[in-house]
Amino acid sequence: MVSERRTADVLIVGGGIHGCAAALHLAARGHAVILLEKDSVGRHASGANAGGVRRLGRATVEVPLSVRAAAYWREIDALVDDDCGYRESRYLKIGFTEEELESARRRVEILQQQGFSHEEVIDRATLRDLLPAAAPACLGALHVAGDGYAQPYRTVQAFRRRAEALGAVIREGSPVRDIARHGTVWRITTPQASFEAPVVVNTAGAWGGELAERLGDRIPLAAHAPMLAITTRMAPFVDAVVGLLGDALSLKQFENGTVLIGGGVRGIAEPATNTTRLDLAGIRRFLAAAARVFPHLSGAEINRFWAGIEGYTPDNLPVIGPGAAEGVVHAFGFSAHGFQLAPAAGAVVAELAEGRPPDLDISAFDPHRFPNATAP
Amino acid sequence: MGLLGPNQLKSFSRAGMGACQGRYCGLTVQAMIAARTGRSLAETGYYRLRPPVKPVPLGAFADMETPDGV
Numbered sequence: 001m002v003s004e005r006r007t008a009d010v011l012i013v014g015g016g017i018h019g020c021a022a023a024l025h026l027a028a029r030g031h032a033v034i035l036l037e038k039d040s041v042g043r044h045a046s047g048a049n050a051g052g053v054r055r056l057g058r059a060t061v062e063v064p065l066s067v068r069a070a071a072y073w074r075e076i077d078a079l080v081d082d083d084c085g086y087r088e089s090r091y092l093k094i095g096f097t098e099e100e101l102e103s104a105r106r107r108v109e110i111l112q113q114q115g116f117s118h119e120e121v122i123d124r125a126t127l128r129d130l131l132p133a134a135a136p137a138c139l140g141a142l143h144v145a146g147d148g149y150a151q152p153y154r155t156v157q158a159f160r161r162r163a164e165a166l167g168a169v170i171r172e173g174s175p176v177r178d179i180a181r182h183g184t185v186w187r188i189t190t191p192q193a194s195f196e197a198p199v200v201v202n203t204a205g206a207w208g209g210e211l212a213e214r215l216g217d218r219i220p221l222a223a224h225a226p227m228l229a230i231t232t233r234m235a236p237f238v239d240a241v242v243g244l245l246g247d248a249l250s251l252k253q254f255e256n257g258t259v260l261i262g263g264g265v266r267g268i269a270e271p272a273t274n275t276t277r278l279d280l281a282g283i284r285r286f287l288a289a290a291a292r293v294f295p296h297l298s299g300a301e302i303n304r305f306w307a308g309i310e311g312y313t314p315d316n317l318p319v320i321g322p323g324a325a326e327g328v329v330h331a332f333g334f335s336a337h338g339f340q341l342a343p344a345a346g347a348v349v350a351e352l353a354e355g356r357p358p359d360l361d362i363s364a365f366d367p368h369r370f371p372n373a374t375a376p
Numbered sequence: 377m378g379l380l381g382p383n384q385l386k387s388f389s390r391a392g393m394g395a396c397q398g399r400y401c402g403l404t405v406q407a408m409i410a411a412r413t414g415r416s417l418a419e420t421g422y423y424r425l426r427p428p429v430k431p432v433p434l435g436a437f438a439d440m441e442t443p444d445g446v
Contacts, residue, residue, distance in 0.1 A: 040380050040384060042387070047387060153387045153388075157388075172380075229434075231431075231434070232395050232431050233395075278427065280437075283437055284437055284438060287434050287437045287438045288438040288439075290434070290438075291434060291435065291438050297434050298433070298434055298435035298438065299433055299434070299435060300433065300434045301431035301432065301433060301434070302428060302431060302432050302433070302434050302437065303395060303397065303431050304393070304397060304426040304427075304428075305426060305427050305428065306426050
């Protein structure tokens with residue numbers, strides 16, 4: 001049954017994991033929320049990503065938000081009433097050269113100076129114990145225990161269902177036709193109806209830049225399609241999520257034996273038509289990287305490739321913060337590493353939508369940090 | 377039936393994600409959704425097809441020559 005509700009405290013545009021997480025946190029705080037999704041919930045990057053739930057390797061300014069998100073993930077069932085297929089797993093970024101490991105050690109020092117001790121560098125012997133199937137050329141790794149991965153599509157649906165159970169209204173097939181400020185409210189018109197609220201939250205992902213412009217903020221955003229490959233079932237050989245210090249790779253083996261290989265190598269996104277195209281040179285690159293770590297993967301059967309449409313900012317950090325106009329909050333451009341952040345970012349967005357400063361420094365995510373960021 | 381179509385069912389149930397990539401279940405899934413919703417097969421739509429369609433050894437991609445020689 002489609003809700004008759006047309007007015008709310010907050011309108012959210014974009015039904016990916018960030019929109020659903022914001023809806024969940026806002027509804028839990030007692031606010032009336034309507035979320036408008038142009039396609040269906042989790043249709044794009046949120047449902048088509050690798051499901052990585054990692055603190056490892058993040059930009060240092062993103063670590064506090066990521067560490068807070070990790071705490072939510074460990075008890076994700078308490079937040080969304082579903083375990084989201086979350087499995088705890090160690091993460092490794094492998095180095096092939098002493099230089100790569102030296103720069104990893106410097107990173108660990110910087111994090112420790114900031115009070116974060118989750119990352120460490122492990123030596124060749126320890127790596128061998130953890131990953132007996134890895135090639136002898138693997139010299140060591142940046143390591144974190146206690147991260148994990150989840151089933152992305154299932155996770156977004158769990159966030160959505162929990163938000164709805166708390167009273168949020170979620171409308172799919174509802175693209176924004178018009179959006180304008182009328183006195184103290186924003187009015188959004190979709191092909192079906194008009195909706196009003198004093199606050200609009202922009203969680204439109206790869207389409208967030210376009211929406212921001214209509215809300216009065218010029219924020220540079222590019223759409224790309226990070227590619228993933230999955231194999232047919234294989235005998236178990238790896239129980240960690242494995243990447244590289246010096247190249248793009250992320251690899252994990254699920255309980256059913258299939259191996260997911262990605263790492264953010266970009267295919268071509270066509271956001272206007274909701275389509276993606278693979279880039280064969282890029283595919284070659286990340287599959288070759290996988291076989292460099294695990295030589296026996298050369299014989300693995302690739303069953304399927306796919307890619308989701310994701311928004312990237314120029315500095316690969318998300319945009320989280322108020323817009324220039326009254327009653328606007330942006331949270332998009334997570335640049336292919338937003339999935340893990342969602343439970344914590346949704347709480348930050350809820351605070352911003354209430355007009356309160358979040359209890360976490362988000363200045364690095366300032367929507368206006370780019371030159372010419374305010375629309376004329 | 378609130379289901380939006382074969383692709384959403386695939387995401388919910390994983391039907392079409394196994395070794396045959398939907399070659400066995402695809403037409404059945406499409407017909408069942410059409411029957412339950414009263415829509416035509418064309419309106420119901422079909423899985424978005426994902427390459428390589430049949431499993432291909434990883435080494436065949438990793439060793440592949442690319443046009444620009446990368």
